[in-house]
Amino acid sequence: METKVVKMASKTAICESMKKLIAIRTMTADEFIETHGSGTLRKNKRIGFAWKLQYLEERTVFEFGWKFECVARTRVTFGDAITEGDNHAITEAGWHIDRYISRSIFPEDIVETKYIIVEYPDGKKKEGVGIIMRQTSAAFIPCGHLVFAIIAEFDVKNAAWRSAENPF
Numbered sequence: 498m499e500t501k502v503v504k505m506a507s508k509t510a511i512c513e514s515m516k517k518l519i520a521i522r523t524m525t526a527d528e529f530i531e532t533h534g535s536g537t538l539r540k541n542k543r544i545g546f547a548w549k550l551q552y553l554e555e556r557t558v559f560e561f562g563w564k565f566e567c568v569a570r571t572r573v574t575f576g577d578a579i580t581e582g583d584n585h586a587i588t589e590a591g592w593h594i595d596r597y598i599s600r601s602i603f604p605e606d607i608v609e610t611k612y613i614i615v616e617y618p619d620g621k622k623k624e625g626v627g628i629i630m631r632q633t634s635a636a637f638i639p640c641g642h643l644v645f646a647i648i649a650e651f652d653v654k655n656a657a658w659r660s661a662e663n664p665f
Contacts, residue, residue, distance in 0.1 A: 518602065522560065522635055526552055529637075533559055556637055557644060561630070562597070564646040564664035568615060573643050575611040578626045589661035590626045590649035597628065597664055605634035613647050625650035628664070 524532070530539055530548075534555055542548040557567040581587045594610050601608070609631050614624040630644035638644060649661040 515602070522603070526556075526637065529556055529559075553637070553639070553642075560635055560637075561644060562646065562664040564627075564648060564662055565630075565644055566615070566646070567638060567642050567644050568617075570641050570643045572617065573613060573615045573629075573645060575613045575629055575645075578610045578612045584658060586649040586658035586661050587626060593648050593661055593663050594628055603634055605632060606630065607632040611645075613645055615645070615647070622653075623647060623650060624653065625659075626661075 521529075521533070526549075530542060530552060534542075534552065538548060538551050538555060541551070553567050557565050580591070591610075594608075598608055607630070608628045611627065611629050612624070613627050613629065614622065616622045625647040626649045627645055627647040633644065635644075646664040648664055650659045651657075652659055
Protein backbone atom coordinates (compact mmCIF):
# COMPACT_ATOMS: atom_id res chain seq x y z
CA MET A 498 0.00 0.00 0.00
CA GLU A 499 1.19 3.52 -0.70
CA THR A 500 0.19 7.03 0.21
CA LYS A 501 -2.46 8.28 -2.15
CA VAL A 502 -1.87 11.81 -3.44
CA VAL A 503 -5.01 13.84 -4.10
CA LYS A 504 -5.69 17.34 -5.33
CA MET A 505 -5.42 20.04 -2.66
CA ALA A 506 -8.70 21.07 -1.08
CA SER A 507 -10.41 24.19 -2.32
CA LYS A 508 -10.02 27.45 -0.46
CA THR A 509 -13.53 26.92 0.86
CA ALA A 510 -12.56 23.56 2.37
CA ILE A 511 -9.42 25.09 3.88
CA CYS A 512 -11.53 27.85 5.42
CA GLU A 513 -13.83 25.17 6.89
CA SER A 514 -10.79 23.43 8.39
CA MET A 515 -9.66 26.70 9.92
CA LYS A 516 -13.11 27.15 11.42
CA LYS A 517 -12.64 23.80 13.20
CA LEU A 518 -9.31 24.92 14.66
CA ILE A 519 -10.76 28.25 15.74
CA ALA A 520 -13.72 26.46 17.34
CA ILE A 521 -11.33 24.29 19.38
CA ARG A 522 -9.23 27.27 20.44
CA THR A 523 -12.28 29.21 21.61
CA MET A 524 -13.98 26.35 23.51
CA THR A 525 -14.84 26.84 27.15
CA ALA A 526 -13.17 24.56 29.68
CA ASP A 527 -16.34 22.47 29.96
CA GLU A 528 -16.65 22.10 26.18
CA PHE A 529 -13.00 21.12 25.81
CA ILE A 530 -13.14 18.58 28.64
CA GLU A 531 -16.27 16.95 27.20
CA THR A 532 -14.94 16.70 23.63
CA HIS A 533 -11.15 16.35 23.98
CA GLY A 534 -10.32 15.78 27.64
CA SER A 535 -9.11 12.42 28.90
CA GLY A 536 -11.54 10.05 30.56
CA THR A 537 -9.76 10.60 33.87
CA LEU A 538 -10.21 14.36 33.62
CA ARG A 539 -13.90 14.07 32.67
CA LYS A 540 -14.70 11.61 35.45
CA ASN A 541 -12.71 13.31 38.18
CA LYS A 542 -14.16 16.71 37.34
CA ARG A 543 -17.64 15.19 37.48
CA ILE A 544 -17.08 13.63 40.93
CA GLY A 545 -15.58 16.74 42.49
CA PHE A 546 -11.80 16.62 42.14
CA ALA A 547 -9.87 19.87 41.80
CA TRP A 548 -9.33 19.60 38.04
CA LYS A 549 -7.94 22.87 36.67
CA LEU A 550 -4.24 21.88 36.70
CA GLN A 551 -4.91 18.68 34.76
CA TYR A 552 -7.17 20.58 32.36
CA LEU A 553 -4.47 23.19 31.76
CA GLU A 554 -1.88 20.48 31.08
CA GLU A 555 -4.13 18.54 28.69
CA ARG A 556 -5.37 21.58 26.84
CA THR A 557 -1.89 23.09 26.43
CA VAL A 558 -0.60 19.84 24.94
CA PHE A 559 -3.67 19.47 22.70
CA GLU A 560 -3.47 23.06 21.46
CA PHE A 561 0.27 23.59 21.02
CA GLY A 562 1.92 20.16 20.93
CA TRP A 563 3.03 17.35 23.24
CA LYS A 564 6.25 19.03 24.42
CA PHE A 565 4.50 22.21 25.52
CA GLU A 566 3.89 23.14 29.13
CA CYS A 567 2.09 25.99 30.84
CA VAL A 568 3.73 26.95 34.12
CA ALA A 569 3.58 29.92 36.46
CA ARG A 570 5.94 32.55 35.02
CA THR A 571 7.87 32.76 38.28
CA ARG A 572 9.08 29.17 37.81
CA VAL A 573 10.65 29.82 34.41
CA THR A 574 13.75 31.77 33.42
CA PHE A 575 15.02 32.14 29.90
CA GLY A 576 17.72 33.83 27.90
CA ASP A 577 19.32 33.75 24.48
CA ALA A 578 19.71 30.34 22.86
CA ILE A 579 23.26 30.05 21.56
CA THR A 580 23.96 27.90 18.54
CA GLU A 581 26.78 25.37 18.60
CA GLY A 582 28.42 24.03 15.47
CA ASP A 583 28.56 20.26 15.02
CA ASN A 584 26.01 19.65 17.78
CA HIS A 585 23.26 17.30 16.63
CA ALA A 586 20.77 18.28 19.37
CA ILE A 587 21.10 22.01 18.61
CA THR A 588 20.88 21.42 14.85
CA GLU A 589 17.73 19.34 15.26
CA ALA A 590 16.21 21.80 17.74
CA GLY A 591 16.70 24.57 15.17
CA TRP A 592 15.00 22.47 12.53
CA HIS A 593 12.00 21.72 14.78
CA ILE A 594 11.71 25.36 15.86
CA ASP A 595 11.85 26.61 12.27
CA ARG A 596 9.18 24.10 11.27
CA TYR A 597 6.95 25.07 14.22
CA ILE A 598 7.21 28.78 13.41
CA SER A 599 6.68 28.19 9.67
CA ARG A 600 3.55 26.12 10.22
CA SER A 601 1.89 28.38 12.76
CA ILE A 602 -1.64 29.19 11.66
CA PHE A 603 -2.71 31.70 14.27
CA PRO A 604 -1.19 35.13 13.54
CA GLU A 605 -1.58 36.12 17.20
CA ASP A 606 0.80 33.36 18.28
CA ILE A 607 4.30 34.79 18.59
CA VAL A 608 7.09 32.42 19.58
CA GLU A 609 10.72 33.07 20.39
CA THR A 610 13.70 30.73 20.50
CA LYS A 611 15.23 30.71 24.00
CA TYR A 612 17.38 28.78 26.43
CA ILE A 613 14.83 27.83 29.09
CA ILE A 614 15.24 26.79 32.72
CA VAL A 615 12.17 25.62 34.65
CA GLU A 616 11.88 24.63 38.30
CA TYR A 617 8.81 22.60 39.22
CA PRO A 618 6.96 22.73 42.56
CA ASP A 619 8.54 19.40 43.57
CA GLY A 620 12.04 20.92 43.21
CA LYS A 621 12.94 19.16 39.96
CA LYS A 622 14.60 21.28 37.28
CA LYS A 623 14.81 21.02 33.52
CA GLU A 624 16.65 23.16 31.03
CA GLY A 625 17.51 23.38 27.37
CA VAL A 626 16.83 25.04 24.05
CA GLY A 627 13.23 25.56 23.04
CA ILE A 628 10.54 28.09 22.37
CA ILE A 629 8.41 30.32 24.51
CA MET A 630 5.00 31.54 23.47
CA ARG A 631 5.40 35.30 23.86
CA GLN A 632 1.80 35.95 22.78
CA THR A 633 -1.24 33.81 21.96
CA SER A 634 -4.95 34.04 21.29
CA ALA A 635 -5.55 30.94 23.45
CA ALA A 636 -7.69 32.52 26.15
CA PHE A 637 -7.47 29.49 28.46
CA ILE A 638 -3.89 30.40 29.44
CA PRO A 639 -4.09 31.87 32.98
CA CYS A 640 -2.65 35.29 33.72
CA GLY A 641 0.91 35.02 35.05
CA HIS A 642 1.68 31.79 33.19
CA LEU A 643 4.14 31.04 30.39
CA VAL A 644 3.69 28.50 27.60
CA PHE A 645 6.96 26.92 26.47
CA ALA A 646 8.53 23.79 25.04
CA ILE A 647 12.04 22.55 25.73
CA ILE A 648 12.98 20.82 22.50
CA ALA A 649 16.63 19.92 23.16
CA GLU A 650 17.15 19.26 26.86
CA PHE A 651 20.54 19.76 28.48
CA ASP A 652 21.48 17.12 31.07
CA VAL A 653 23.27 19.24 33.69
CA LYS A 654 24.45 16.25 35.72
CA ASN A 655 26.23 14.65 32.75
CA ALA A 656 26.99 17.92 30.92
CA ALA A 657 25.48 16.51 27.72
CA TRP A 658 22.68 17.37 25.32
CA ARG A 659 19.82 14.94 24.93
CA SER A 660 18.38 14.36 21.47
CA ALA A 661 16.00 17.03 20.26
CA GLU A 662 12.32 16.09 20.16
CA ASN A 663 9.61 17.29 17.82
CA PRO A 664 7.29 19.53 19.88
CA PHE A 665 4.17 18.77 17.78
